[in-house]
Amino acid sequence: MSGQRSAPAARDDIAPLQQMVASCSGAILTSLFVTPLDVVKIRLQAQKNPFPKGKCFVYCNGLMDHICVCVNGNTKAWYKAPGHFSGTLDAFVNIVRHEGIKSLWSGLPPTLVMAVPATVIYFTCYDQLCAALRVRMGTYADEAPLLAGPTARLGAATVISPLELIRTKLQSQKQSYRELTACIRSAVANKGWLSLWRGLGPTLLRDVPFSAIYWYSYEKGKKWLCERHNAREPTFTIAFISGAVSGSIASIVTLPFDVVKTRRQVELGELQAKNLSCKVSSSTFSLxxxxxxxxxxxxxxxxxxxxxxxxxxxxxxxxxTYEFGKAFFRKHNQEKTVSLLQTTNT
Structure with missing residues (x-):
C-alpha cells in the first residue's frame, strides 16, 4: 500500500492472489512469534488455577482468539503440562530446558488451520475494498479504511465462526467426523442455520470497532511517516512502527469489549462443549x-x-510482513512488465 495519495495505481499492480500469498506469509510469521507468549501465559494460569474438566479458556496465536476446552486431567496436554514457574521469564527458560524449544509452539497446530485462512480473507478483502472505496469516495478517500476495515473483518469473522464452533466440539467431545456431522445436522434442524454462528455477536462487537480504529490509524500513521522521510512506498520500519502504534491504540479503546467478549465466549464454549442450550441472554452492554x-x-x-x-x-x-510481501510482488510485476516491453520492442 502506498503512503501517498498520488500513487493509487500502484495498488493495481498487485493481484489478489499475490495479496493472499503476502498475507499468508505474514500470518504464519506472526503466529510463530506470538504463540510462545500465549503458551507461557496459559501454563502460568493452569499452574495457579488448574483447569477442571469441561472448563474453557481463550487461546490466541496473535491473529485471532480461540476457545479451548479441558477434556480431562491428562497432564500431557499442552495447556495442562506440570510446572513450577516463578514468572514469565522463568517459565520460558524451564519449558525450553525440560521439554524442548518446540514446546513453546505446542499450541500452534490446532488454531493455525483457521487463523491463516481468516487472516488471508481479512487482509485481501481489506485491500480490495479500500482500493475500490478510495476511487468512489473522491475527496473523502482518506476515510475509506473506516469502512473497508470493519467490512473485511465482518466477512472474515462470519466465515470462520462456524469452523470455531465445530473445532470446539471436536476438541471437547472427541467425536468422529460422522458423529459431528450428525450433531450439526440435528442442531440445524432444531434451531436453524443461525445456530452455527452462535457467539459471533460478542466477537464482532470487539473486532469491528478494532478494525476501524486500527486501519484508520495505520493508514494515517503510515502516510505521515512516508511524507516525513520522503518515502514513496512504506519501508519495513515505517510499516512496523505504524502497525505497532495503531494496534496499541485500537487495543486500548476496545479493551472493555474484549473483557466482555472473553467472558461470554468462554461461557458459550462451555455450553457448547456440554451440549447445553444457550443460557447467555443478557446483552453485551447489560453484562x-x-x-x-x-x-x-x-x-x-x-x-x-x-x-x-x-x-x-x-x-x-x-x-x-504483509507490506514487505506486497512490495516484493510489486517489484516483481514491474520487472516482468519491463522485460515484456523490451522483448516486444526487439
Missing part, C-alpha cells in the same frame, strides 16, 4: 453494567498490559 456494578469499573480494563504487549507486536509483525 458491562453488571461487571461495573458487582466488580467495579476497573474490571472492564482487566488484562490491559498483557493484551497490549501481545497485540502491539502481533499487529506490527503482521502488517510489516
Amino acid at each position: 458491562m453494567r453488571r461487571i461495573v456494578t458487582q466488580e467495579g469499573f476497573s474490571r472492564l480494563l482487566a488484562g490491559f498490559f498483557p493484551r497490549l504487549i501481545k497485540v502491539a507486536p502481533a499487529c506490527a509483525i503482521m502488517i510489516s
Whole structure:
C-alpha cells in the first residue's frame, strides 16, 4: 500500500492472489512469534488455577482468539503440562530446558488451520475494498479504511465462526467426523442455520470497532511517516512502527469489549462443549453494567498490559510482513512488465 495519495495505481499492480500469498506469509510469521507468549501465559494460569474438566479458556496465536476446552486431567496436554514457574521469564527458560524449544509452539497446530485462512480473507478483502472505496469516495478517500476495515473483518469473522464452533466440539467431545456431522445436522434442524454462528455477536462487537480504529490509524500513521522521510512506498520500519502504534491504540479503546467478549465466549464454549442450550441472554452492554456494578469499573480494563504487549507486536509483525510481501510482488510485476516491453520492442 502506498503512503501517498498520488500513487493509487500502484495498488493495481498487485493481484489478489499475490495479496493472499503476502498475507499468508505474514500470518504464519506472526503466529510463530506470538504463540510462545500465549503458551507461557496459559501454563502460568493452569499452574495457579488448574483447569477442571469441561472448563474453557481463550487461546490466541496473535491473529485471532480461540476457545479451548479441558477434556480431562491428562497432564500431557499442552495447556495442562506440570510446572513450577516463578514468572514469565522463568517459565520460558524451564519449558525450553525440560521439554524442548518446540514446546513453546505446542499450541500452534490446532488454531493455525483457521487463523491463516481468516487472516488471508481479512487482509485481501481489506485491500480490495479500500482500493475500490478510495476511487468512489473522491475527496473523502482518506476515510475509506473506516469502512473497508470493519467490512473485511465482518466477512472474515462470519466465515470462520462456524469452523470455531465445530473445532470446539471436536476438541471437547472427541467425536468422529460422522458423529459431528450428525450433531450439526440435528442442531440445524432444531434451531436453524443461525445456530452455527452462535457467539459471533460478542466477537464482532470487539473486532469491528478494532478494525476501524486500527486501519484508520495505520493508514494515517503510515502516510505521515512516508511524507516525513520522503518515502514513496512504506519501508519495513515505517510499516512496523505504524502497525505497532495503531494496534496499541485500537487495543486500548476496545479493551472493555474484549473483557466482555472473553467472558461470554468462554461461557458459550462451555455450553457448547456440554451440549447445553444457550443460557447467555443478557446483552453485551447489560453484562458491562453488571461487571461495573458487582466488580467495579476497573474490571472492564482487566488484562490491559498483557493484551497490549501481545497485540502491539502481533499487529506490527503482521502488517510489516504483509507490506514487505506486497512490495516484493510489486517489484516483481514491474520487472516482468519491463522485460515484456523490451522483448516486444526487439
